[in-house]
Amino acid sequence: MQCLPPRQSTANHARFKELQRHFSTGPEVTAACLGCHTEAAQQVMQTTHWTWRARANSHTGDTNRWIGKGAGVINNFCLAIDSNEPRCTSCHAGYGWEDRSFDFTDEQRVDCLVCHDTTGTYHKFPTDAGHPNYVVKEWPKGSGQQVPPPDLGHVARHVGRTSRATCGSCHFYGGGAEGVKHGMLDASLTTPDRTVDVHMDIHGANLSCTECHTTVNHQIAGRYYDHPACEDRRFVMRGMSQSVLGCESCHGAAPHAQAKLNDHTDKVSCQTCHIPQLAPSKPTKMWWDWSQAGRFDADQKPLVETARVAAPVATPEAETPKVVVYDGMKGEFLWAWKATPEYAWFNNHLRQTVAGEPIDDSRSGAQTGATRGAFDHFDLSKPVVRINELKGDYHDAQARIWPVKVHRGIQPYDPVNKLLIVPKLFPSGTNAGNAYWKAYRWPEAIRAGMEYAGLPYSGRYEWIQTTMHWPLSHMVAPKEQSLRCADCHHPTASRLAGLEGFYMPARDRSRVLDWLGWLLIGSTLGAVTVHGGLRYFCWRKRCSL
Amino acid sequence: MLIMNPRVRIYNRFNRFWHWSQALLIILLVVTGFEIHGSFSLLGFERAVGLHNWLAGAFGVLVAFAIFWHLTTGQWQHYTPTRQHLRQMTGFYLRGIFRGEPHPFKKTEIAKLNPLQRLTYLSLKLLIFPIQGLTGLAYYYYNDLAARGHLPNGVGKIALLHTAGAFVLLAFLIAHVYLTTTGETPTANLKAMITGWENRPAEAVAAPAPAPPPPPPATEND
Numbered sequence: 001m002q003c004l005p006p007r008q009s010t011a012n013h014a015r016f017k018e019l020q021r022h023f024s025t026g027p028e029v030t031a032a033c034l035g036c037h038t039e040a041a042q043q044v045m046q047t048t049h050w051t052w053r054a055r056a057n058s059h060t061g062d063t064n065r066w067i068g069k070g071a072g073v074i075n076n077f078c079l080a081i082d083s084n085e086p087r088c089t090s091c092h093a094g095y096g097w098e099d100r101s102f103d104f105t106d107e108q109r110v111d112c113l114v115c116h117d118t119t120g121t122y123h124k125f126p127t128d129a130g131h132p133n134y135v136v137k138e139w140p141k142g143s144g145q146q147v148p149p150p151d152l153g154h155v156a157r158h159v160g161r162t163s164r165a166t167c168g169s170c171h172f173y174g175g176g177a178e179g180v181k182h183g184m185l186d187a188s189l190t191t192p193d194r195t196v197d198v199h200m201d202i203h204g205a206n207l208s209c210t211e212c213h214t215t216v217n218h219q220i221a222g223r224y225y226d227h228p229a230c231e232d233r234r235f236v237m238r239g240m241s242q243s244v245l246g247c248e249s250c251h252g253a254a255p256h257a258q259a260k261l262n263d264h265t266d267k268v269s270c271q272t273c274h275i276p277q278l279a280p281s282k283p284t285k286m287w288w289d290w291s292q293a294g295r296f297d298a299d300q301k302p303l304v305e306t307a308r309v310a311a312p313v314a315t316p317e318a319e320t321p322k323v324v325v326y327d328g329m330k331g332e333f334l335w336a337w338k339a340t341p342e343y344a345w346f347n348n349h350l351r352q353t354v355a356g357e358p359i360d361d362s363r364s365g366a367q368t369g370a371t372r373g374a375f376d377h378f379d380l381s382k383p384v385v386r387i388n389e390l391k392g393d394y395h396d397a398q399a400r401i402w403p404v405k406v407h408r409g410i411q412p413y414d415p416v417n418k419l420l421i422v423p424k425l426f427p428s429g430t431n432a433g434n435a436y437w438k439a440y441r442w443p444e445a446i447r448a449g450m451e452y453a454g455l456p457y458s459g460r461y462e463w464i465q466t467t468m469h470w471p472l473s474h475m476v477a478p479k480e481q482s483l484r485c486a487d488c489h490h491p492t493a494s495r496l497a498g499l500e501g502f503y504m505p506a507r508d509r510s511r512v513l514d515w516l517g518w519l520l521i522g523s524t525l526g527a528v529t530v531h532g533g534l535r536y537f538c539w540r541k542r543c544s545l
Numbered sequence: 546m547l548i549m550n551p552r553v554r555i556y557n558r559f560n561r562f563w564h565w566s567q568a569l570l571i572i573l574l575v576v577t578g579f580e581i582h583g584s585f586s587l588l589g590f591e592r593a594v595g596l597h598n599w600l601a602g603a604f605g606v607l608v609a610f611a612i613f614w615h616l617t618t619g620q621w622q623h624y625t626p627t628r629q630h631l632r633q634m635t636g637f638y639l640r641g642i643f644r645g646e647p648h649p650f651k652k653t654e655i656a657k658l659n660p661l662q663r664l665t666y667l668s669l670k671l672l673i674f675p676i677q678g679l680t681g682l683a684y685y686y687y688n689d690l691a692a693r694g695h696l697p698n699g700v701g702k703i704a705l706l707h708t709a710g711a712f713v714l715l716a717f718l719i720a721h722v723y724l725t726t727t728g729e730t731p732t733a734n735l736k737a738m739i740t741g742w743e744n745r746p747a748e749a750v751a752a753p754a755p756a757p758p759p760p761p762p763a764t765e766n767d
Contacts, residue, residue, distance in 0.1 A: 506583045
């Protein structure tokens with residue numbers, strides 16, 4: 001492919017006199033940015049990158065709900081941000097969200113650099129509420145590795161458009177480490193080749209995130225919980241609509257030369273066939289059991305165990321990545337690598353549980369239709385709570401089959417009030433001493449977290465199994481790796497074996513009809529054999545007479 | 546005169562072409578169809594589907610030609626159902642055949658199908674073929690039907706009907722192949738369908754054949 005010359009800006013920030021100075025903090029840089037880009041902070045403040053919350057979509061019928069990490073959604077990775085802000089907000093596009101008192105109207109708290117850095121040297125420190133470190137600091141704690149502070153002046157003089165690297169500086173590390181959360185977003189997308197992602201291939205189209213996640217006034221197109229990424233499944237002229245996020249926005253709804261393949265696009269998402277693997281590049285977390293946390297090594301430090309990830313056959317051990325399978329701070333983990341996704345109906349609306357919403361622990365997982373995956377220790381005789389739910393089924397015209405990563409886990413809940421627990425994990429603020437990662441005692445950590453979150457707590461906690469669904473949309477494979485018909489149209493090994501409520505050729509049959517049919521064939525063969533045998537017998541008898 | 550010539554002309558060239566192309570297509574359709582159904586694995590689902598669709602198209606063309614030929618030549622009259630000699634035919638298959646009795650029906654070019662064949666082939670052509678054709682088309686064009694609001698509950702019922710038809714066809718195929726062996730000799734009928742001619746012992750030909758079932762259609766020249 002003929003590549004365009006690199007895009008050039010008409011402004012060279014290295015020559016701006018406002019930036020010819022030393023900056024000692026992030027907000028100082030922002031103040032300088034806003035001197036020219038007067039509306040930028042106000043624009044950013046309208047976005048979920050800043051608010052971390054939004055009103056629920058009207059589609060789900062409860063517009064009075066608020067959703068988003070800032071509105072208290074719970075997940076089954078790091079659970080919730082309330083009382084743990086300084087750790088979680090290291091990925092907030094702002095500076096200093098340390099607790100409830102954060103001023104969401106202070107323009108200088110907007111972090112311009114995290115998205116607009118082009119040097120690759122800017123980094124928010126993992127525990128400083130969105131600030132980079134301003135002095136040399138050790139990370140990870142106790143590792144002896146020293147992290148130098150970024151040169152803010154240098155970064156400010158080299159700002160530019162966002163890139164896979166800047167978006168990835170947060171989104172590749174969701175859940176606390178690379179690749180943990182999404183199953184199709186990790187640092188290999190910074191400079192991917194064709195086998196990692198056909199669209200972002202640096203030797204090919206080399207698309208950046210914002211080619212699809214189109215941006216207007218700092219609003220970036222994308223799914224946000226129950227707000228769909230893209231509802232129009234048709235070709236879109238660039239510039240005619242904010243969002244060109246659907247595959248169909250560029251490829252149209254009938255992209256295959258073979259008509260039968262196009263017949264699938266009403267019920268099967270593009271992703272289903274074209275993202276054949278979960279975590280094709282680096283491992284992703286599939287199982288997180290918080291109930292196992294709290295074991296220590298001989299030095300009284302939280303125990304950490306690593307192991308090679310379960311790999312597809314014929315992968316040499318040396319090429320199989322190592323993953324953390326136990327961490328005394330967090331519990332037990334299982335990971336997947338180059339694995340088969342699970343599949344679900346999805347109409348682009350995803351309902352996420354918010355802290356304070358009661359859960360149902362009265363029925364077992366088997367009774368509520370929960371399933372086990374390939375990487376978990378679920379016990380289906382016990383309750384399984386769906387922390388989020390993909391909406392849609394076969395009869396929903398907007399729903400299609402999607403590949404999903406299902407993250408399963410065990411986390412604390414209050415069995416009296418039927419609430420998932422918001423524990424205080426990170427030692428910060430007034431209650432730092434009760435944080436789990438300080439005292440390693442759940443009762444205190446849970447009480448402190450629930451109190452901070454303003455939630456009732458009965459004083460009792462138990463462990464409950466939970467699932468969380470992650471629709472896959474990135475790491476689109478080269479077409480020769482896409483699924484073949486028989487990957488789904490197969491009587492015994494269909495990838496869609498778990499999807500019910502519709503007839504799929506080769507996968508499905510009527511047992512009664514098959515039974516009757518083969519009975520008919522069998523009795524015909526039997527009749528013919530008996531008739532022929534009798535004829536032969538009589539013929540022999542006649543001949544011998 | 547027939548005594549001088551014990552060979553009887555039964556099937557003309559189109560007859561044989563129609564029979565054998567039909568046979569080949571049906572056998573391949575049954576094989577690929579049951580593979581698509583998931584009964585066994587031979588070509589792989591993808592190739593089986595491709596071939597099945599192609600064969601179905603070819604079969605459609607063949608049937609269109611055959612209908613034209615049957616109508617223009619009056620050959621359709623061979624399929625007119627009759628009760629005449631039906632009892633003798635069933636009696637022969639249930640008893641006479643074991644006693645070495647001669648076949649009660651003598652094919653001639655003007656009446657080549659016995660009453661049982663007439664009933665079987667007529668129901669095949671008027672019932673099973675149309676069911677398979679229509680359900681097959683609905684199966685293939687299901688998306689377009691669904692887009693127009695037909696069959697909103699999925700392709701399942703169509704698929705089941707099509708599968709049921711396939712079972713009946715397969716059963717017919719088995720019985721049909723077996724019954725070809727019930728001629729004068731086990732291979733006489735097969736030879737006739739290949740060459741078009743049937744060998745007949747002189748006395749059998751000379752013997753008065755049962756009155757041939759209804760009207761002698763005009764036949765075209767071979």
